[in-house]
Amino acid sequence: VTDIAEIGDTLLEHPVPQVISFTGSDKVGRHVATVCAANLKRAVLELGGNSALIVLDDADVDYAVDAAVFSRYVHQGQVCMAANRILVDRAIEEEFTEKFVAKVASLTVGDPADPATQIGPLINSSQAESISRLVDQTxxxxxxxxxxxxxxxxxxxxxxxTGLPADSPVLQQEIFGPVALLVPFDGEDEAVRIANDTPYGLSGAVHTANIERGVRVGQR
Structure with missing residues (x-):
């Protein structure tokens, strides 16, 4: 559904569907929930995310870089579970950043019909301009x-x-585009605090050589 006003509302208000499942923005999700409530229908909503990918000091850096690049840039970042914030322990920050930037710089931008393309178009020109402005403003x-x-x-x-001020608005929002935010941290406690410092949830990842450590951090 690409037009919530003309098409979406008709479906929401139609007497046949009694359960509405919606995946999309918080703004539209609120609208869907309101219309469903008025029509006594159940609403199942999967809305925005601001997921964190944490790279601990004992992680396999090369593997973590590959995972972070995929998680951030798959479908041009237009995925609600994408790694919006990439948190890296300062002990490995320099190595990770160097390898991450090099890999991202090598990604091919272009026509999605071309098998060589790794970064394709955003949903429309308005979103493309919005992402470009967001980067400039940040x-x-x-x-x-x-x-x-x-x-x-x-x-x-x-x-x-990188070098984002702690109160940067961009850290608190979902970026539906090919923009990675690298955030350093000192130790597990700070990583957990930063990861949880958002009203959003949805998904997350922890990279470490120790499974028990990863589970412990993930549970926090």
Whole structure:
């Protein structure tokens, strides 16, 4: 459904479906829930996420880089469970960042019909422009762009941002585009605090050489 007003509301208000499942933004989710309540229907909602991928100091850096690149940039970041924030222990921050940026810089942006393409278009030009503005505004507010993506029609080349102020608004929102936020931390406690510092949930990941340690951190 691409038009919630013309098509979506008709489905929501139709007497036949008694359960409505919606995956999308918080804004539209609230609308769906309101209409369902007015029509005494059940609503099952999967809304925005701000997932964190944590890389602990004993992690396999190469493996973690590959996982982080996939999780952040698959479908151009237009996935609600994508790793929105990539948290890296300062002990391995330099190595991880160098390898991560190099891998992201090597991604091919272009036509999704071309098998060589790894970063395709965003859903529309409005979203592409919005993501481009977000990157510009975040850099103007003090972040450092290790890669500064630009919009070209619906295509947006990938960005990697670091040095984000702790109160940066971008850390509190879902970015539905090819933008990675690298956030350093000192020790497990700080990693958990940063990961949980968001009103969103949905998914998460912990990279470590110790399974028990990973489970312990994940449970927090």
């Amino acid at each position: 850099v103007e507010a003090g972040a450092t762009a290790l890669l500064h993506g630009r919009a070209d029609g619906n295509l947006v080349s990938p960005s990697v941002l």
